[in-house]
Amino acid sequence: MANIAAAPATAAVAGPSGPRRRFQFQAIIATLPMIIIGFMVFFVAILFTIYWSFTNSGMFPGWGWVGLKQYEILWNTNNWQIAVSNIWLFAIFSLIINFTVGFLIAVAMDQNIRQESLFRSIFLYPFAMSLYVTGLAWQWILDPNLGLQNAVQNWGFTNFRFAPLGDPGQAMIGLILGGCWQGAGVTMAVLLAGIRGVDQEIWKASKIDGIPTWKTYLFIVVPMMRGAVATALVLQVTGIIRTFDLVVSMTGGGPGIATWMPAMYVINAIQSKLNVGQGSAAATMMLAPIALLLIIRAVVSWRNERRAGMNVT
Amino acid sequence: MTADSFVQTSGATTKVGTNRDALTGPNGPRPKRISPARIGIYAFLIIVAIFFCVPLYVMLVTSFKSMPEVREAHLFNLPREWTIDPWIKAWSTACTGRDCTGLAPGFWNSVKITVPAVFISIIVSQLNGYALTFWRYKGAEVLFNFLVFGAFVPYQVLVYPIIIGLRDVHLFATLPGIIIVHTIFGMPILTLLFRNYYSSIPIEIFKAARIDGAGFWQTFFRVMLPLSVPITTVAVILQVTGIWNDFIFALVFAGQSNIPMTLQLNNIVKTTFGTVEYDVNMAATILTALVPLIIYFVSGKWFVRGIAAGAVKG
Amino acid sequence: MQSSVSIHDLSLSFGSVNVLEKLSLDIAQGEFLVLLGPSGCGKSTLLNCIAGLLDISAGQIFISGKNVTWEEPKDRGIGMVFQSYALYPQMTVERNLSFGLRVARMPADQIAERVKRASDILQIGPLLDRKPGQLSGGQRQRVAIGRALVRDVDVFLFDEPLSNLDAKLRSELRVEIKRLHQRLKNTMIYVTHDQIEAMTLADRIAIMKNGVIQQLDDPHTIYNKPKNLFVAGFIGSPTMNFLTGKLAGGNVALEGVNIPLGKYSMQKAIDGSNVVLGVRPEHVAVGEDARKMPFTIESEIEIVEPMGADTVAWTKVGGQSLTFRAAAEVPLHTGQKVLVGFDPSRGSVFDAASGDRI
Numbered sequence: 001m002a003n004i005a006a007a008p009a010t011a012a013v014a015g016p017s018g019p020r021r022r023f024q025f026q027a028i029i030a031t032l033p034m035i036i037i038g039f040m041v042f043f044v045a046i047l048f049t050i051y052w053s054f055t056n057s058g059m060f061p062g063w064g065w066v067g068l069k070q071y072e073i074l075w076n077t078n079n080w081q082i083a084v085s086n087i088w089l090f091a092i093f094s095l096i097i098n099f100t101v102g103f104l105i106a107v108a109m110d111q112n113i114r115q116e117s118l119f120r121s122i123f124l125y126p127f128a129m130s131l132y133v134t135g136l137a138w139q140w141i142l143d144p145n146l147g148l149q150n151a152v153q154n155w156g157f158t159n160f161r162f163a164p165l166g167d168p169g170q171a172m173i174g175l176i177l178g179g180c181w182q183g184a185g186v187t188m189a190v191l192l193a194g195i196r197g198v199d200q201e202i203w204k205a206s207k208i209d210g211i212p213t214w215k216t217y218l219f220i221v222v223p224m225m226r227g228a229v230a231t232a233l234v235l236q237v238t239g240i241i242r243t244f245d246l247v248v249s250m251t252g253g254g255p256g257i258a259t260w261m262p263a264m265y266v267i268n269a270i271q272s273k274l275n276v277g278q279g280s281a282a283a284t285m286m287l288a289p290i291a292l293l294l295i296i297r298a299v300v301s302w303r304n305e306r307r308a309g310m311n312v313t
Numbered sequence: 314m315t316a317d318s319f320v321q322t323s324g325a326t327t328k329v330g331t332n333r334d335a336l337t338g339p340n341g342p343r344p345k346r347i348s349p350a351r352i353g354i355y356a357f358l359i360i361v362a363i364f365f366c367v368p369l370y371v372m373l374v375t376s377f378k379s380m381p382e383v384r385e386a387h388l389f390n391l392p393r394e395w396t397i398d399p400w401i402k403a404w405s406t407a408c409t410g411r412d413c414t415g416l417a418p419g420f421w422n423s424v425k426i427t428v429p430a431v432f433i434s435i436i437v438s439q440l441n442g443y444a445l446t447f448w449r450y451k452g453a454e455v456l457f458n459f460l461v462f463g464a465f466v467p468y469q470v471l472v473y474p475i476i477i478g479l480r481d482v483h484l485f486a487t488l489p490g491i492i493i494v495h496t497i498f499g500m501p502i503l504t505l506l507f508r509n510y511y512s513s514i515p516i517e518i519f520k521a522a523r524i525d526g527a528g529f530w531q532t533f534f535r536v537m538l539p540l541s542v543p544i545t546t547v548a549v550i551l552q553v554t555g556i557w558n559d560f561i562f563a564l565v566f567a568g569q570s571n572i573p574m575t576l577q578l579n580n581i582v583k584t585t586f587g588t589v590e591y592d593v594n595m596a597a598t599i600l601t602a603l604v605p606l607i608i609y610f611v612s613g614k615w616f617v618r619g620i621a622a623g624a625v626k627g
Numbered sequence: 628m629q630s631s632v633s634i635h636d637l638s639l640s641f642g643s644v645n646v647l648e649k650l651s652l653d654i655a656q657g658e659f660l661v662l663l664g665p666s667g668c669g670k671s672t673l674l675n676c677i678a679g680l681l682d683i684s685a686g687q688i689f690i691s692g693k694n695v696t697w698e699e700p701k702d703r704g705i706g707m708v709f710q711s712y713a714l715y716p717q718m719t720v721e722r723n724l725s726f727g728l729r730v731a732r733m734p735a736d737q738i739a740e741r742v743k744r745a746s747d748i749l750q751i752g753p754l755l756d757r758k759p760g761q762l763s764g765g766q767r768q769r770v771a772i773g774r775a776l777v778r779d780v781d782v783f784l785f786d787e788p789l790s791n792l793d794a795k796l797r798s799e800l801r802v803e804i805k806r807l808h809q810r811l812k813n814t815m816i817y818v819t820h821d822q823i824e825a826m827t828l829a830d831r832i833a834i835m836k837n838g839v840i841q842q843l844d845d846p847h848t849i850y851n852k853p854k855n856l857f858v859a860g861f862i863g864s865p866t867m868n869f870l871t872g873k874l875a876g877g878n879v880a881l882e883g884v885n886i887p888l889g890k891y892s893m894q895k896a897i898d899g900s901n902v903v904l905g906v907r908p909e910h911v912a913v914g915e916d917a918r919k920m921p922f923t924i925e926s927e928i929e930i931v932e933p934m935g936a937d938t939v940a941w942t943k944v945g946g947q948s949l950t951f952r953a954a955a956e957v958p959l960h961t962g963q964k965v966l967v968g969f970d971p972s973r974g975s976v977f978d979a980a981s982g983d984r985i
Contacts, residue, residue, distance in 0.1 A: 201710070204713065205715075207679075207701065208707045208775075212730070220717070
């Protein structure tokens with residue numbers, strides 16, 4: 001790099017002209033792909049999808065406005081109703097299990113465990129496996145003829161029953177199990193990072209105050225973990241809404257349509273039923289909770305900024 | 314208490330310390346007792362660890378058994394007779410609906426998709442992160458927020474418009490098409506990752522480069538890139554894992570000639586002519602999961618950093 | 628009278644690194660002891676050992692006559708104040724003060740009484756409903772002290788409590804801590820790297836380096852009779868002047884300059900050995916006042932540093948640097964030839980090899 005310090009420095013001082021403007025121009029060129037894609041895909045595409053949900057699109061996108069008719073059809077479709085109730089079930093149980101188990105593991109890992117990195121490798125490797133593979137593995141374990149049920153029976157517990165995937169009422173259990181197996185580890189990692197972010201001196205202070213360890217975790221550390229909890233929550237929710245691979249591999253949506261999910265409904269509508277209008281309506285419905293979550297998050301962080309600005313330091 | 318202790322009054326010069334003989338009473342480090350709580354914690358962790366290991370163990374064990382042994386339904390037993398036939402079959406001769414070529418073609422397709430997609434998506438995101446951190450121009454923030462929003466949007470919302478878009482440029486169901494799709498969907502998180510990382514680099518380095526006369530591109534290649542090795546490693550790991558493990562984009566955008574491993578696995582497993590060959594299926598499953606799994610075990614701490622980095626948002 | 632805190636042969640190692648070695652220390656009841664030293668000297672480590680936050684490798688610790696070597700921090704009869712305040716961020720001030728007492732199942736009226744007492748002494752009554760995030764740095768530190776106060780203990784430990792505050796706040800709170808000590812008369816052990824805090828607050832100072840106490844004395848003695856080069860150089864601003872030379876018959880011989888030591892009482896003098904004479908800049912007189920001094924010399928001013936209240940000037944004696952302090956009104960400028968003088972017997976002589984005072 002030639003040392004022509006004089007030229008750019010004075011030019012920068014003189015005002016927005018010369019080298020400064022050239023740098024900006026190059027910056028714009030470098031980020032042009034993002035501009036195009038950011039704009040087109042994540043803005044325009046969403047708008048299109050939403051728009052088409054209000055049209056009578058069939059195999060190809062159309063322009064005939066039909067108001068909320070697609071949504072009426074959607075909510076009257078059995079498949080969709082089942083898919084929605086499934087995802088609520090899946091979401092609630094997954095969140096509860098992942099957060100509870102994840103938190104407990106994180107606290108345990110925080111206790112100066114000797115083989116901490118070994119344990120961490122074990123808890124996180126499911127994250128490296130695709131959800132599809134996860135689904136297959138658990139499908140095999142829960143196989144009603146050759147899987148867990150029979151293995152345990154062969155050990156002598158002849159009354160052992162555990163093959164949820166064959167039973168429409170219980171199949172979701174299998175899905176939740178597989179999903180949590182994959183998700184608990186990541187939740188644990190994020191929550192552990194939050195726990196470790198607590199200043200060591202707070203721990204010292206609580207020790208001097210004589211506060212037992214578990215109370216310190218519950219009353220002092222957990223309230224300080226808002227950021228980590230929010231992050232884990234967002235990660236979980238976005239993953240849950242997208243659930244597709246896991247279902248395809250584990251149950252294919254079955255038995256029957258017992259384990260259908262909204263994501264499957266959308267893909268099915270577009271690829272098999274060739275009904276763009278329905279697919280778009282379903283997709284827009286999937287978007288709603290995410291949009292809500294993001295709005296809440298934005299409001300919360302906006303309020304936090306305002307409150308922080310009012311602080312006296 | 315004891316006769317040994319006596320007080321030094323503060324005078325002009327005070328002797329530091331006192332005279333003592335043998336130490337009576339508690340001294341030295343606290344005696345370590347293994348409390349029940351500690352045992353409980355270890356027990357808990359071990360039990361959970363076993364639960365996490367079970368699927369991998371079961372898959373491995375099943376894949377080395379022959380079908381007759383599998384049918385004995387002793388899921389957790391080690392194979393009586395170890396055989397690698399299922400593996401060979403899974404790789405080269407397992408049948409999908411249309412042909413019996415095993416997973417091998419899927420593997421190569423995955424490679425063909427993953428390598429370019431990882432490369433492109435990282436370069437683009439790195440550039441974006443760099444530009445956004447150091448060169449702020451109007452409108453960039455807004456677009457960046459849209460991008461970040463895109464990281465949370467469920468793919469299914471965008472799938473159909475992208476299909477239309479790709480069809481219009483004749484890239485639907487082609488290799489470039491799916492590479493583009495992976496790049497697009499990888500950009501939000503990666504840009505965020507790189508931007509957060511670059512924000513933590515002291516801006517003085519950047520200013521020093523500018524004073525030295527380096528321009529936009531020079532600064533990027535000579536200064537920022539060498540500094541970004543750790544975060545690039547994390548990004549590569551994240552992307553390779555994500556793209557290799559992808560299923561839904563492959564399903565929609567890959568087309569018949571570019572079926573990656575996950576999709577090929579699906580075709581093999583869901584095709585049953587007669588009896589289901591569980592051992593072959595398990596071998597196939599492990600083969601499909603192998604690449605990211607190896608990367609994970611080799612790069613351990615980078616992976617963890619990746620999760621933490623991707624997770625620490627805003 | 629029993630010592631309040633007593634440390635016997637305390638050692639602490641992390642793996643193969645000996646952080647503290649066979650350290651012994653006795654602190655009297657009601658004494659304000661300052662542990663002073665540069666970063667890494669072990670002062671905070673020692674404090675944490677006394678508090679029970681660190682497990683020691685050998686030795687014993689007694690607090691108020693009781694052997695607390697194996698006791699938990701909460702049973703040692705101590706309260707502690709931290710550099711980063713360490714207030715529980717999600718709790719109000721009142722909760723911060725009372726949380727430990729609540730956990731110990733103290734009756735509510737007793738808790739209220741202690742909280743009131745602490746908040747009255749520290750004047751944080753109006754802040755009781757606020758959260759730490761809404762307080763200023765100085766207020767936060769007072770709450771932190773309050774949290775130690777409600778514990779009703781004999782010994783208070785301070786771990787660099789003022790280091791996070793700006794200079795002005797630091798001097799304000801320093802005075803408050805001194806007032807607190809005068810009022811409560813508790814034993815206080817205070818860790819700092821700031822010599823001004825040490826000099827102003829301490830009854831005795833323990834200067835530490837590399838885990839060893841270099842000198843344990845009251846501030847006056849440490850200032851006037853430092854035991855080694857390290858202590859001499861650490862205390863005093865601007866730093867003490869160090870003139871290296873040879874000891875020759877009651878004089879210190881520099882390059883071409885002989886400084887008679889006069890009434891300086893030496894303990895182990897070896898003629899011909901290399902020594903270092905230490906003289907504080909504030910003990911060097913200039914101009915007319917210099918004539919009264921036993922040793923005078925003409926020298927040329929190289930650099931003048933006006934400090935506002937006074938001026939610091941740099942000259943050379945025998946080829947070595949000598950700084951002195953003069954009142955701001957004295958006219959001094961670079962190149963000026965002045966007469967400087969000092970009384971060597973008020974200075975300190977150190978053996979050049981070992982650094983110890985002789």
